[in-house]
Amino acid sequence: MAEKNRTSVGIYGQQYTIIGTDPANHIRYVASLVDEKMREISSRNPGLDTSKVAVLTAINAVHDFIKLKEQYELLEKEYKLKD
Numbered sequence: 001m002a003e004k005n006r007t008s009v010g011i012y013g014q015q016y017t018i019i020g021t022d023p024a025n026h027i028r029y030v031a032s033l034v035d036e037k038m039r040e041i042s043s044r045n046p047g048l049d050t051s052k053v054a055v056l057t058a059i060n061a062v063h064d065f066i067k068l069k070e071q072y073e074l075l076e077k078e079y080k081l082k083d
Contacts, residue, residue: 012038012050037061 002021009016009031018027038057042048048056 011035012042012053034061 004019004021005024005027007018007020007024007027009018009028011031011034016031018031020027034057037060038053041056041060042053045053045056
């Protein structure tokens with residue numbers, strides 16, 4: 001079993017300790033992307049509270065994930081057809 005690491009990160013003005021098996025630099029990178037997206041959403045919608053900014057950030061992230069997954073599955077099917 002992989003050893004778990006504790007990594008402190010700042011996201012949208014709050015400090016979090018993330019525990020996981022990924023390297024600290026990866027966790028910091030992910031946190032920086034979340035922070036960047038939250039700040040982007042907040043700047044476009046300055047009246048939103050932190051909870052709403054967080055939910056919109058999560059929705060954006062899941063939307064992007066689903067689109068990438070669909071593209072991956074399409075490419076995978078195309079690749080299998082070529083074999």
